[in-house]
Amino acid sequence: MNINSFSSKLLENAVNEFAKLPGIGRKTSLRLVLHxxxxxxxxxxxxxDAMLRLRREICYCKICHNISDSxxxxxxxxxxxxxxxxxxxxxxxxxxxxxxxxxxxxxxxVLGGIISPIDGIGPDDLTFDALEKxxxxxxxxxxxxxxxxxxxxxxxxxxxxxxxxxxxxxxTTLARGVSVGDELEYADQITLGRSLINRQLxxxxx
Amino acid sequence: MNINSFSSKLLENAVNEFAKLPGIGRKTSLRLVLHxxxxxxxxxxxxxDAMLRLRREICYCKICHNISDSxxxxxxxxxxxxxxxxxxxxxxxxxxxxxxxxxxxxxxxVLGGIISPIDGIGPDDLTFDALEKxxxxxxxxxxxxxxxxxxxxxxxxxxxxxxxxxxxxxxTTLARGVSVGDELEYADQITLGRSLINRQLxxxxx
Numbered sequence: 498m499n500i501n502s503f504s505s506k507l508l509e510n511a512v513n514e515f516a517k518l519p520g521i522g523r524k525t526s527l528r529l530v531l532h533x534x535x536x537x538x539x540x541x542x543x544x545x546d547a548m549l550r551l552r553r554e555i556c557y558c559k560i561c562h563n564i565s566d567s568x569x570x571x572x573x574x575x576x577x578x579x580x581x582x583x584x585x586x587x588x589x590x591x592x593x594x595x596x597x598x599x600x601x602x603x604x605x606x607v608l609g610g611i612i613s614p615i616d617g618i619g620p621d622d623l624t625f626d627a628l629e630k631x632x633x634x635x636x637x638x639x640x641x642x643x644x645x646x647x648x649x650x651x652x653x654x655x656x657x658x659x660x661x662x663x664x665x666x667x668x669t670t671l672a673r674g675v676s677v678g679d680e681l682e683y684a685d686q687i688t689l690g691r692s693l694i695n696r697q698l699x700x701x702x703x
Numbered sequence: 704m705n706i707n708s709f710s711s712k713l714l715e716n717a718v719n720e721f722a723k724l725p726g727i728g729r730k731t732s733l734r735l736v737l738h739x740x741x742x743x744x745x746x747x748x749x750x751x752d753a754m755l756r757l758r759r760e761i762c763y764c765k766i767c768h769n770i771s772d773s774x775x776x777x778x779x780x781x782x783x784x785x786x787x788x789x790x791x792x793x794x795x796x797x798x799x800x801x802x803x804x805x806x807x808x809x810x811x812x813v814l815g816g817i818i819s820p821i822d823g824i825g826p827d828d829l830t831f832d833a834l835e836k837x838x839x840x841x842x843x844x845x846x847x848x849x850x851x852x853x854x855x856x857x858x859x860x861x862x863x864x865x866x867x868x869x870x871x872x873x874x875t876t877l878a879r880g881v882s883v884g885d886e887l888e889y890a891d892q893i894t895l896g897r898s899l900i901n902r903q904l905x906x907x908x909x
Binding site: 503504505506507508510511513514515517518519520521525527528529530531532533534536538540541542543544545547548549550551552553554555558563564565566570571572588589590592593 | 709710711712713714716717719720721723724725726727731733734735736737738739740742744746747748749750751753754755756757758759760761764769770771772776777778794795796798799
């Protein structure tokens with residue numbers, strides 16, 4: 498869109514700022530901004546406040562590096578959770594994904610990324626030292642590696658395995674297989690191959 | 704996404720606020736919010752400021768009702784533009800669309816919507832009175848109706864025609880026809896029919 502067509506600098510400025518967000522182009526940005534113009538001032542203020550407060554006040558949990566409102570997050574400070582199991586994930590989003598399954602009651606460790614030489618992310622940029630320290634102090638029985646099933650994820654899994662392998666801890670990884678609800682003809686060869694090798698005893702779900 | 708999976712109230716609040724924007728679901732909202740968390744505080748502040756200033760300081764031009772930084776917008780206060788021609792559009796966005804064509808040098812009149820009984824928008828909700836006043840004061844030679852080619856647009860065109868028809872002003876509407884770049888087989892019958900009726904003398908573009 499031609500920048501000269503904005504009749505207002507204020508409008509232009511707001512559109513430019515929104516268009517900096519990922520996945521928001523100039524047309525979408527204009528739509529959002531015109532939407533805000535139709536709203537009450539208090540509603541715009543709420544959005545603005547939520548944004549500023551989040552950025553200003555958010556903490557990262559000292560134990561698991563997950564996003565938190567306090568020094569220790571709700572998961573790590575919950576005595577009902579299994580403190581002997583730690584699920585290693587790439588990001589805060591992945592914590593939410595695993596939580597949403599409602600199948601996991603242990604703790605987490607957020608790496609903050611995965612090893613990716615192409616993006617210039619090496620082991621020193623991630624929270625491996627904190628993870629090793631946690632494991633070396635004992636009290637943890639199992640480390641579950643829940644990283645992406647990509648080249649980078651596999652590299653990171655291998656790196657973690659090499660570092661933690663000397664401690665008396667069980668290291669597991671997520672099961673790979675055909676997705677629930679997938680038709681077999683669309684499953685890729687490697688996934689299908691692994692599913693065959695790791696086939697499980699058929700159990701009727703009750 | 705399960706709301707319980709947010710480990711932070713601040714995060715949850717920000718995600719809820721962003722998800723109120725049109726076309727932004729909870730997943731996109733989370734992506735935007737996590738993006739902001741990775742940015743410097745000043746960048747978040749810029750976005751927040753742009754939003755608040757826009758909502759607080761924006762004016763609507765007293766003459767054409769377009770968005771403006773001052774009482775009279777840049778278009779209406781520009782002496783180089785043709786003040787005898789007024790293009791009637793539905794919204795601020797449409798002003799931008801017409802400006803982007805760079806084919807129009809007159810003024811605008813923004814209605815703020817079109818007549819749509821289904822959405823409860825009647826003539827009193829739009830700026831018809833201001834338009835009629837403008838025309839009745841004289842000095843305007845042509846009114847160009849540039850509304851959507853929908854049922855509502857046609858109704859509004861007809862309504863405006865009935866109100867302005869008693870004044871010595873030429874009322875025109877945008878040409879309807881096959882879009883530039885369209886293949887004929889995909890043009891709809893009504894458009895194609897109108898294009899045939901309103902066929903033009905062939906002129907080589909130089």
